[in-house]
Amino acid sequence: MISAERKPFEEIKASISRYKKVLIVGCGTCVAECAAGGEKEVALLASQLRIDASREGSKIEFKEMTLDRQCVYEFIDQVTPVADKYDVILSLGCGAGVQAMAEVLPKVHIVPALNTTAIAETREAGVWLEDCRGCGDCKLDSFADICPITRCAKGLFNGPCGGSKEGRCEADPDSPCAWQLILTRLEETGRLASLDEIYPPANWAKQQGKGPRKIVREDQRA
Amino acid sequence: MESRTTRFSTTIFFCRQIDPDENTNRRALEKEYGGAIRFFPLPCSGRIEAQHLLKAIEAGAEKVYLVTCPEGACRYCEGNVRAKKRLEYAQGLLKEVGLPAERLQVTRAAGPLPVSIDALTRALLGLPKSA
Numbered sequence: 367m368i369s370a371e372r373k374p375f376e377e378i379k380a381s382i383s384r385y386k387k388v389l390i391v392g393c394g395t396c397v398a399e400c401a402a403g404g405e406k407e408v409a410l411l412a413s414q415l416r417i418d419a420s421r422e423g424s425k426i427e428f429k430e431m432t433l434d435r436q437c438v439y440e441f442i443d444q445v446t447p448v449a450d451k452y453d454v455i456l457s458l459g460c461g462a463g464v465q466a467m468a469e470v471l472p473k474v475h476i477v478p479a480l481n482t483t484a485i486a487e488t489r490e491a492g493v494w495l496e497d498c499r500g501c502g503d504c505k506l507d508s509f510a511d512i513c514p515i516t517r518c519a520k521g522l523f524n525g526p527c528g529g530s531k532e533g534r535c536e537a538d539p540d541s542p543c544a545w546q547l548i549l550t551r552l553e554e555t556g557r558l559a560s561l562d563e564i565y566p567p568a569n570w571a572k573q574q575g576k577g578p579r580k581i582v583r584e585d586q587r588a
Numbered sequence: 589m590e591s592r593t594t595r596f597s598t599t600i601f602f603c604r605q606i607d608p609d610e611n612t613n614r615r616a617l618e619k620e621y622g623g624a625i626r627f628f629p630l631p632c633s634g635r636i637e638a639q640h641l642l643k644a645i646e647a648g649a650e651k652v653y654l655v656t657c658p659e660g661a662c663r664y665c666e667g668n669v670r671a672k673k674r675l676e677y678a679q680g681l682l683k684e685v686g687l688p689a690e691r692l693q694v695t696r697a698a699g700p701l702p703v704s705i706d707a708l709t710r711a712l713l714g715l716p717k718s719a
């Protein structure tokens with residue numbers, strides 16, 4: 367999923383300060399899972415904004431809405447009939463959600479309320495761990511399903527670096543050494559021999575520096 | 589009984605497990621103080637959400653209490669621990685909008701259970717004991 371964190375309240379408040387009618391739109395998918403932009407978080411932010419406006423004697427209308435997915439046209443289209451009733455849309459979607467809404471609603475000011483951070487997994491309740499950089503050339507099979515690009519601080523394809531201590535990363539002792547995890551898992555799955563292989567550096571030119579990456583599937587198109 | 593005019597507005601979320609007779613016990617206070625005290629029983633204090641606490645403030649509560657069962661007495665093991673964390677999170681949200689965090693307060697019922705929510709509330713708010 368895409369993980370995100372809410373922006374500081376003051377930043378959100380400043381970004382909508384000139385508006386009197388605000389539609390707060392959450393997303394019920396990834397950012398709901400990471401407790402940043404789902405229905406609950408929309409309600410919390412709306413509550414904060416109402417309390418703040420009341421304290422300052424401002425008359426601002428805040429309306430709450432949460433879409434199942436903020437990055438898919440058919441879901442965003444639920445906003446279309448009401449969008450012109452508001453001065454601004456405060457989006458609690460990820461960066462893709464904000465931009466998808468902007469595409470559908472070209473005349474509406476859409477303000478992001480979240481900072482999108484990573485492709486992550488829910489590791490445990492309240493903990494989300496980045497484990498994929500979306501490099502576009504997945505080599506997880508070679509590394510026992512643990513991504514060295516994402517989870518090794520040095521991004522080593524040919525580790526370990528030798529700097530880990532008691533299984534912890536020397537660059538970030540809060541994190542386990544990714545190569546320790548790779549070695550353990552390779553051993554447990556009888557694949558230690560794959561360590562003998564020398565992996566060439568990732569060819570970032572495949573994916574980077576060419577603008578937004580796009581997937582086109584003719585069989586899925588209208 | 590006629591409701592008294594009171595100078596405070598308090599919301600009390602509480603774990604239903606602390607008082608099996610809470611439905612009866614809180615009625616006297618509700619009649620006595622009208623809308624000045626609002627009770628919201630929870631099946632477990634761990635079911636509280638930050639939005640409940642903020643909504644209470646938004647609705648006009650001067651003070652919001654979350655009453656949990658005593659440490660180690662949660663029927664569901666960690667409900668009261670979670671409740672405290674949720675309240676602390678909500679306190680942070682309150683501070684962001686410039687309100688004092690103390691308007692949200694967690695309090696643990698003193699054991700042993702059961703404890704009358706009526707007696708607990710009167711002690712908490714410094715109200716006279718029921719007749």
